Amino acid sequence: MNFSWRDGNRLWLLENGEEFFPRVFEAIRRARREILIETFILFEDKVGNELHRELIAAARRGVHVEITVDGYGSADLTPGFIAAMTEVGIRLRMFDPRAKLFGMRTNLFRRLHRKIVVVDGARAFLGGINFSADHLGDFGPTAKQDYSVEVIGPVTRDIQRFALASIAATEPSRLWWRRRHRVLGNGRQPTQPSAEGSARVLFVTRDNRSHTNDIEEQYLETIRRARRRLVIANAYFFPGYRLLREIRRAARRGVEVELILQGQPDMPIAKFGARLFYEYLLKDGVLIHEYCDRPLHGKVALADDEWATVGSSNLDPLSLSLNLEANLIVRDRAFNQELSDRLERLRRHHCRLMTKERIARDTWWRMPLAFLAYHALSHFPAWVGWLPAHSPRVEILQYPRPDGGDNLHRPSP
Numbered sequence: 116m117n118f119s120w121r122d123g124n125r126l127w128l129l130e131n132g133e134e135f136f137p138r139v140f141e142a143i144r145r146a147r148r149e150i151l152i153e154t155f156i157l158f159e160d161k162v163g164n165e166l167h168r169e170l171i172a173a174a175r176r177g178v179h180v181e182i183t184v185d186g187y188g189s190a191d192l193t194p195g196f197i198a199a200m201t202e203v204g205i206r207l208r209m210f211d212p213r214a215k216l217f218g219m220r221t222n223l224f225r226r227l228h229r230k231i232v233v234v235d236g237a238r239a240f241l242g243g244i245n246f247s248a249d250h251l252g253d254f255g256p257t258a259k260q261d262y263s264v265e266v267i268g269p270v271t272r273d274i275q276r277f278a279l280a281s282i283a284a285t286e287p288s289r290l291w292w293r294r295r296h297r298v299l300g301n302g303r304q305p306t307q308p309s310a311e312g313s314a315r316v317l318f319v320t321r322d323n324r325s326h327t328n329d330i331e332e333q334y335l336e337t338i339r340r341a342r343r344r345l346v347i348a349n350a351y352f353f354p355g356y357r358l359l360r361e362i363r364r365a366a367r368r369g370v371e372v373e374l375i376l377q378g379q380p381d382m383p384i385a386k387f388g389a390r391l392f393y394e395y396l397l398k399d400g401v402l403i404h405e406y407c408d409r410p411l412h413g414k415v416a417l418a419d420d421e422w423a424t425v426g427s428s429n430l431d432p433l434s435l436s437l438n439l440e441a442n443l444i445v446r447d448r449a450f451n452q453e454l455s456d457r458l459e460r461l462r463r464h465h466c467r468l469m470t471k472e473r474i475a476r477d478t479w480w481r482m483p484l485a486f487l488a489y490h491a492l493s494h495f496p497a498w499v500g501w502l503p504a505h506s507p508r509v510e511i512l513q514y515p516r517p518d519g520g521d522n523l524h525r526p527s528p
Contacts, residue, residue, distance in 0.1 A: 116280055118318045123310025124268030126445060128425070128453050129242070132250035135263045136162060142234045142265075143169045150180045151233040151278040155188040155226065155427070156245035159196055166246050167196065174203040181205075181282055183509070185227040186212035188245070197512050208285060210439075211507035225323060225507055228438040230263070230427050236275040237308050238267050241318075241443055242425050243350075243414045250412075257381060259412035260461070262454075264425045264443055268311040273318045277441075285509040314447035321428060321440040330428045330442050331435050335361055337418045341370045347416040348375035348406075348458055351429040353388040358430060359395070366400040375462060378405030381412070388431075393474050404466035414442075415454060423451045 129135040143150060143166075150173055157163050174180050182200075184192070186209050200207055210227035232240040242263025244250050250259050321330045338345060338361040345365055352374065354362075366372040374396070380386040386405075393403055414434075417423040426442025428434040445451070467473075 116277060116320075118273045118277075120315050120317045120446075121269040121273065122315050123312060124266055124270050124314045124316045125312025126314050126316070126443075126447070126450050127265040128450065128457065129240075129244075129263045129265055130457060131252065131259075131261055132162065132244060132248075133252065135240070135242075135244045135250070136165070138265055139232055139240055140165060140169050142232070142238050142240070143173055146173050146178045146234045148178060148235050149233075150178055150182075150235075151231070151275065151282075152180075152182040153184075153227065153229045153231045153278065153281070154182075154246050155185045155228045155230060156247050157182075157184045157189045157192065158245075158247040159191075159193060160248040162248045162251070163246050167200065170205055171199060171203050174200075174205050179204075181208075181278075183208040183210060183227065183281070185210050186507075187226050188228075192512075201513050206282075207512045208282075208509050209512055210509050212510055226433070226438045227507075228427050228434065229320075229441040231274060231278060231441055233271065233275045233278050237271055238265070239271045239274045240265050241274065241427075241441060243412055243427055256379075256409055259381070259410050260406060260408070261412040262415050262425055262457075264445075266316065266443065267308065268314070268316070269308050270316040270318055270443070271308050277318065277320065285511075312447075314445055314450055316446075317444040319426075319442050319444055321434070321438070323437070323439075328435070330426070330440055331355065331358065333424065333442070333444055334358060334416070334430070337416075337422055338362060338365050341365050341418045343419050344371045344373075345416070345418050346373045346375070346455065346458055347430070348411065348413050348461070349416070349430045350377060350380075350410070350412045350414060351382075351388075351431040351434070352376050352392075353432060354430040355432075355435055359392060362401065363396065363399045366396075371402070372400070373402045373404065373462070375404045375406055375411070375458060375466060377411045378407035378467060379409055379411075381410035390474070393469060394471075397469070397471055397474075403469040404462050405469055406461060406466050408465045415458070417451050417454050417458075419451075421446050421448050421451050423447075423454050425454075 129138060150170065170180050182205065197207060230242055230244060240263055243261045244263045248254050249257060250261055252258050319329050319333055320326055335357060362372060376389050377386050396403060414427060414429055415425050423445045424442050426440065428440040428442050434440055
């Protein structure tokens with residue numbers, strides 16, 4: 116499914132759970148027809164439980180609710196949590212659920228990593244924030260720093276179409292045809308959202324079939340065209356060969372390139388991987404800042420005065436070559452400036468500038484690894500084909516039967 120640039124949208128940048136969750140829950144409370152959600156993580160904590168209550172209340176007043184979670188990120192939902200939703204008619208799906216092997220999860224690759232909410236086809240949320248309490252500051256030192264965007268306007272129809280098509284792909288055709296007509300009102304198409312603002316927005320996704328590198332291509336095109344500045348704030352920075360090359364070229368031709376990366380990572384390997392490339396990037400004039408307050412989970416970037424992106428895609432092998440991802444690409448000066456101001460505050464008050472002197476202590480052992488990693492990445496897309504090539508299935512979750520049977524309904528492959 117291909118999408119085009121849409122004019123006339125209005126966007127709000129939402130930073131962390133404190134801004135994101137209240138806006139999502141308010142939109143759910145106002146829903147009248149349909150709620151569509153995809154998320155990598157749904158936990159049964161205070162955030163997940165509040166989402167649970169709001170969705171059940173919406174379903175009871177007649178709103179059709181569809182939610183899809185990832186089998187790796189949301190593997191531990193309890194039967195009671197599932198039952199309370201499915202009993203009121205909520206359709207809950209799990210992407211690629213797999214049994215544990217020796218207590219370890221085996222569905223490591225090709226995750227549903229998108230974070231999308233669409234309400235009545237008129238308002239959407241998209242970004243990097245999951246439905247979990249670790250996106251709130253009161254979670255403690257490991258609370259995540261992250262971003263999402265709320266949007267109204269014509270692009271929301273594209274996001275809705277995509278979400279409905281994703282659901283359709285998991286349903287028998289006849290069942291889906293009947294239910295789709297019920298959801299949309301006896302076959303009537305919903306009203307096309309009217310222009311609400313001045314932003315030009317493109318909805319772009321990544322999958323393992325026909326859109327394998329769409330998000331990466333958007334980054335590459337923008338980096339090549341950048342003339343004055345480029346700022347990338349990304350949680351897991353281990354980009355492909357082409358991205359590294361274009362970032363270095365941009366800095367060499369005079370673009371002010373700044374990276375904001377993890378200094379206090381939730382996974383130490385993320386920091387180790389990113390630091391392999393510091394020497395290469397610093398020598399070409401790239402400025403590297405490490406965010407040191409708490410784990411950085413954001414996936415945002417901006418270029419010059421107009422271009423920006425917010426989404427779920429990291430710049431690492433999982434996001435660029437394996438996971439299912441979704442980003443919004445925005446052309447709007449006001450939104451670009453808002454994101455720029457937020458990242459500037461982060462950089463000024465919560466980051467440390469990485470210099471050659473800071474990393475000189477251990478350059479002797481890092482440089483050989485960096486050399487191997489940098490050139491190995493040029494072959495990574497081909498190596499992906501060697502990884503498990505199963506077709507992930509989606510299972511419809513149902514509450515336990517009275518006879519105590521399996522709580523999962525498994526459609527035919």
